[in-house]
Amino acid sequence: xxxxxxxxxxxxxxxxxxxxxxxxxxxxxxxxxxxxxxxxxxxxxxxxxxxxxxxxxxxxxxxxxxxxxxxxxxxxxxxxxxxxxxxxxxxxxxxxxxxxxxxxxxxxxxxxxxxxxxxxxxxxxxxxxxxxxxxxxxxxxxxxxxxxxxxxxxxxxxxxxxxxxxxxxxxxxxxxxxxxxxxxxxxxxxxxxxxxxxxxxxxxxxxxxxxxxxxxxxxxxxxxxxxxxxxxxxxxxxxxxxxxxxxxxxxxxxxxxxxxxxxxxxxxxxxxxxxxxxxxxxxxxxxxxx
Numbered sequence: 519x520x521x522x523x524x525x526x527x528x529x530x531x532x533x534x535x536x537x538x539x540x541x542x543x544x545x546x547x548x549x550x551x552x553x554x555x556x557x558x559x560x561x562x563x564x565x566x567x568x569x570x571x572x573x574x575x576x577x578x579x580x581x582x583x584x585x586x587x588x589x590x591x592x593x594x595x596x597x598x599x600x601x602x603x604x605x606x607x608x609x610x611x612x613x614x615x616x617x618x619x620x621x622x623x624x625x626x627x628x629x630x631x632x633x634x635x636x637x638x639x640x641x642x643x644x645x646x647x648x649x650x651x652x653x654x655x656x657x658x659x660x661x662x663x664x665x666x667x668x669x670x671x672x673x674x675x676x677x678x679x680x681x682x683x684x685x686x687x688x689x690x691x692x693x694x695x696x697x698x699x700x701x702x703x704x705x706x707x708x709x710x711x712x713x714x715x716x717x718x719x720x721x722x723x724x725x726x727x728x729x730x731x732x733x734x735x736x737x738x739x740x741x742x743x744x745x746x747x748x749x750x751x752x753x754x755x756x757x758x759x760x761x762x763x764x765x766x767x768x769x770x771x772x773x774x775x776x777x778x779x780x781x782x783x784x785x786x787x788x789x790x791x792x793x794x795x796x797x798x799x800x801x802x803x804x805x806x807x808x
Contacts, residue, residue: 519543520584522586546583547565579612592605618664622725625641625670626671636780641669641671668724673712677802690807698760702775703764708743737785
């Protein structure tokens with residue numbers, strides 16, 4: 519299969535491209551800069567120059583492929599409305615030429631008060647990212663036009679060696695800046711997590727096997743307590759562990775304050791996906807984030 523990937527040079531893309539190539543697929547990766555193009559080419563993939571605003575380029579890439587994995591998204595919280603509008607237009611452009619082909623899009627696990635979210639829960643997001651739920655539903659709705667559309671919902675932490683910009687990397691960097699390994703409140707809030715290599719494997723399985731309108735959860739750890747994360751960070755980087763208010767940590771504090779575990783039971787039953795890489799706490803012990 520020839521696969522067109524947006525975000526091919528990004529954190530998950532750099533794991534997915536080798537995963538697909540090793541499985542015998544061909545890859546065409548979208549690249550918006552010379553640096554990104556070099557990264558994609560170095561992995562052995564073909565390069566298509568452009569970004570999510572280049573709708574004709576996106577349509578060309580999707581039309582030339584046997585399937586699409588959509589990973590790219592602008593994560594600038596100061597311009598989230600614009601990023602969501604851009605993403606919605608990109609999904610529309612690619613899906614218009616994908617009848618009969620698989621279309622796998624990245625999304626996020628939802629939060630359900632009092633329990634772990636499941637694949638059966640709706641894609642509901644709050645605050646500035648609320649529009650991402652609309653996009654997730656729009657992706658699945660393309661199945662009505664013959665697209666084999668599926669969602670891979672990612673947890674709050676997609677961790678592994680080389681993670682430089684994810685929430686855990688930011689948490690460690692903020693802790694070292696402030697001189698404490700912080701958690702919010704009593705620290706019993708839980709985060710789901712997955713190793714980047716396990717996530718990449720699930721994206722491949724979804725591309726190859728997932729039926730239309732399938733929702734999948736790339737969740738290795740169903741819920742890691744934030745205080746446990748802080749204690750590993752404190753021990754690893756010799757920082758005192760302390761409770762803080764959410765306001766003291768800015769946008770990261772608001773996320774840390776939420777209990778948001780997620781289950782992947784249905785995903786494992788449907789596709790036989792079994793995470794094999796280290797969990798979040800074991801990865802933190804390796805010192806990748808220093």
